[in-house]
């Protein structure tokens with residue numbers, strides 16, 4: 014059968030809307046806002062590039078920034094279990110906002126849970 018590439022299934026337009034909806038929530042989240050830059054436009058641009066390749070689209074993040082090394086790139090920021098949960102809540106809300114549903118949504122969300130937990134580099138008590 015036809016190979017199913019998640020990036021093709023979501024489409025560039027919805028992916029872009031998802032990332033914008035996500036960072037609007039991050040900017041308003043008391044646990045996340047303090048560790049993110051005030052201007053999230055460059056962060057959102059990089060995240061659109063990253064998620065494009067994470068979902069099997071063209072490797073546009075690596076073409077501009079090199080290997081993602083996501084864990085290392087997050088080391089400068091205190092990522093507690095509570096912040097990982099907050100990140101995932103922002104993403105879940107953004108998914109609802111842009112109308113993602115069904116198996117596609119579940120599969121992507123479950124992948125992001127694993128990636129988010131992998132980013133944790135500090136315990137909640139140090140927050």
Ligand code: HEM
Nearest residue numbers: 048049056059060063078086090092096097100128129132
């Ligand atoms: C960058 C926080 C999880 C992908 C960042 C930045 C922060 C951050 C503070 C720097 C923003 C900037 O300076 O522009 C968090 C927190 C997470 C989390 C609190 C909770 C677990 C994730 C996950 C992914 C991800 C799960 C991937 C799906 C990225 C990417 C960048 C980034 C691609 C840009 C890296 C670059 O500078 O090239 N994150 N992040 N993050 N994050 Fe996360």
